[in-house]
Amino acid sequence: MSKDLTNSPIDRQNILNNPYALAEIEKAAGIQGIPFEGRTVVLKEQVSAFFEVTPRTIDNYLDRHGDELRQNGYEVLRGNRLKSFKQVLVAHGGNEMDFVTKTTALGIFDFRAFLNIAMLVSESPRARLLRQAILDIVIDTINQRTGGGTKYINKRDEEFLSSAFEGENYRKQFTDALRDCVAMGNFKYAVFTNKIYVSIFLEKAHEYRQVLKLEQSEKIRDTFYAEVLDLIAAYESGFADLLQKKCREKGSALSTWEVDALFAEFESQALWNPLVEKARNKMASRDLAFRDALHLRLKEYITPVQREDFERFIGDKSKDLAERLEEAKEVLKRLKERG
Known part of the structure; x- marks a missing residue:
C-alpha cells in the first residue's frame, strides 16, 4: 500500500527502528556530517540547507514533533558537551560554523534524527525524493533478508x-x-x-x-x-x-x-x-x-x-x-x- 510518511508516525518509527534498513539508507544517502561522540551529526542550518528550506521551517517541525525527534536522536547541547562540540567544530573547520561560537545551546541531529526530519518536511522536493528512496530501500532490505518475500x-x-x-x-x-x-x-x-x-x-x-x-x-x-x-x-x-x-x-x-x-x-x-x-x-x-x-x-x-x-x-x-x-x-x- 502507498505510504505517506509525513502523516504516519507509526510508519516513520518502523523505519527508524529497523537497523538493517538504516544501514543501507545511510550508505545511499552519503550525508557528510560532523563526528561527535562516536556519531555523525549535523546542525539545524545544515539540515535546512540540505532540504532547501529556511531554518525557521525546521524550527516549526521541532515545535510540532519535538518528542518524536528527541526520541530518535535530536538533542540540544549545553554546558561541557557544547564546549566539547565547539572544539570538534574548530578541528572540523569551515567558516560556516562561526555562528555557533557565542551560542549557549545548540541543537544537533544524528542520522536517525536527520531521516526523521526528512520524513516530516512536506515543503521540500528534495525531502520528498529522499522519502521515496527510503521506502524503496526498506522494502528491498526486508526482501533481501527474507529471500524475496515476507508472506511467511x-x-x-x-x-x-x-x-x-x-x-x-x-x-x-x-x-x-x-x-x-x-x-x-x-x-x-x-x-x-x-x-x-x-x-x-x-x-x-x-x-x-x-x-x-x-x-x-x-x-x-x-x-x-x-x-x-x-x-x-x-x-x-x-x-x-x-x-x-x-x-x-x-x-x-x-x-x-x-x-x-x-x-x-x-x-x-x-x-x-x-x-x-x-x-x-x-x-x-x-x-x-x-x-x-x-x-x-x-x-x-x-x-x-x-x-x-x-x-x-x-x-x-x-x-x-x-x-x-x-x-x-x-x-x-x-x-x-x-x-
Whole structure:
C-alpha cells in the first residue's frame, strides 16, 4: 500500500527502528556530517540547507514533533558537551560554523534524527525524493533478508517451530472434542475455528486470507506468529476440555445453541484480556511493518515495531524454516542416539 510518511508516525518509527534498513539508507544517502561522540551529526542550518528550506521551517517541525525527534536522536547541547562540540567544530573547520561560537545551546541531529526530519518536511522536493528512496530501500532490505518475500516471515522466528508443533497437538484435542461432543455436521470445525479467530483477532478466516492475499491452497496457520499460535492453542485446549466436561455432565452431545452459549462464556473470562491484547498488537503491528498488510479491524492496536522484532525476523538469528527443520532433525537424531 502507498505510504505517506509525513502523516504516519507509526510508519516513520518502523523505519527508524529497523537497523538493517538504516544501514543501507545511510550508505545511499552519503550525508557528510560532523563526528561527535562516536556519531555523525549535523546542525539545524545544515539540515535546512540540505532540504532547501529556511531554518525557521525546521524550527516549526521541532515545535510540532519535538518528542518524536528527541526520541530518535535530536538533542540540544549545553554546558561541557557544547564546549566539547565547539572544539570538534574548530578541528572540523569551515567558516560556516562561526555562528555557533557565542551560542549557549545548540541543537544537533544524528542520522536517525536527520531521516526523521526528512520524513516530516512536506515543503521540500528534495525531502520528498529522499522519502521515496527510503521506502524503496526498506522494502528491498526486508526482501533481501527474507529471500524475496515476507508472506511467511513469521517462520523465520526461532519460536515458530515449537509453537507450530505443539499447536498441532492442541488442535487435534479440539477437533476430537468437536467430533465427539457437538451435534453438528462437519462444518462445525470451520464454524468454531472461526469463533476462535474472531475472538482473538476480530477476523474470520476468509477475511484474514483477504488481508494477507493468501491463495486458497495456502494454510492460514502457516502465517501466524508464535504468540498467536500459542494463544489459539490455549483457546483450543481450554475449550476442548470444557466441551468434554459438559458433554459428560449431559450424557450426550451438545446442541449448537449450547455450544455457542458455552463459548460466549468461555471467551469472556478476564484472564484472556492481556493475552488477546498482546496477540492483536503483535499481529497488526508486524503485518503492517513486514507484510505491508493492514488489518482494519485491528487498526487501534497498531504500534511501531521495536528493534528487537527486526532482529527476530530479519536479523542474524532469524533463519529460513528449512534451516530450522534441518537443525531440529539433527537434535532429534542426537537425542535418539543417546537413548
